[in-house]
Amino acid sequence: QVQLAExxxxxxxxxxxxxxxxxxxxxxxxxxxxxxxxxxxxxxxxGVAVIDSDGGIKYADSVKGRFTISxxxxxxxxxxxxxxxxxxxxxxxxCAADGGGGFCxxxxxxxxxxxxxxQVTVSS
Numbered sequence: 001q002v003q004l005a006e007x008x009x010x011x012x013x014x015x016x017x018x019x020x021x022x023x024x025x026x027x028x029x030x031x032x033x034x035x036x037x038x039x040x041x042x043x044x045x046x047g048v049a050v051i052d053s054d055g056g057i058k059y060a061d062s063v064k065g066r067f068t069i070s071x072x073x074x075x076x077x078x079x080x081x082x083x084x085x086x087x088x089x090x091x092x093x094x095c096a097a098d099g100g101g102g103f104c105x106x107x108x109x110x111x112x113x114x115x116x117x118x119q120v121t122v123s124s
Contacts (some may be wrong), residue, residue: 002026002113004095009118012061012064016085016122022095022115029053029100034071036080037108038120040091048093049080058106062088085122092117 004027008020020036039111049059057069068081069100078095096111103110 002097004097004113004115006093006095006115006118009093009120011121012085013017014086014122014124017081017083018085018120020080020082020093020095020118020120022080024076024078024095024097025119027076027097027113029098031100031102033101033104034067034078035063035096035104035111036078037094037096037106037111038089038091039094040088041115043091045094045108047108049067050104051078052104056104060106068084074086082120085120086113087122087124090120090122093120 003025006022031095034055036048037045039045049058051069066084070079090107095115098114
């Protein structure tokens with residue numbers, strides 16, 4: 001059984017930084033896609049960044065140059081370093097994992113496993 005657990009959310013002022021972490025258990029695909037998504041109140045869930053098992057990375061245009069996704073395989077942990085945060089980055093952030101299908105992009109339909117989310121609030 002695959003389980004994902006996020007941590008690291010919080011409240012910061014604009015321009016600040018946060019690092020989100022997502023620990024996984026039971027996830028054993030050798031070829032994978034892992035990602036971070038966010039959802040603001042009244043809006044659809046949006047893909048923020050993804051990373052595949054070959055190290056390929058994609059970012060949403062809105063976070064390029066500010067956010068960095070990475071994975072520590074030994075620790076079973078996915079990270080999202082968020083710098084220069086803006087009020088529009090506010091939302092619930094979710095980590096996600098696919099079912100080893102071989103594709104990797106920021107579409108929610110690709111992902112089979114989801115964490116419970118961690119709240120990020122950026123004030124102006």
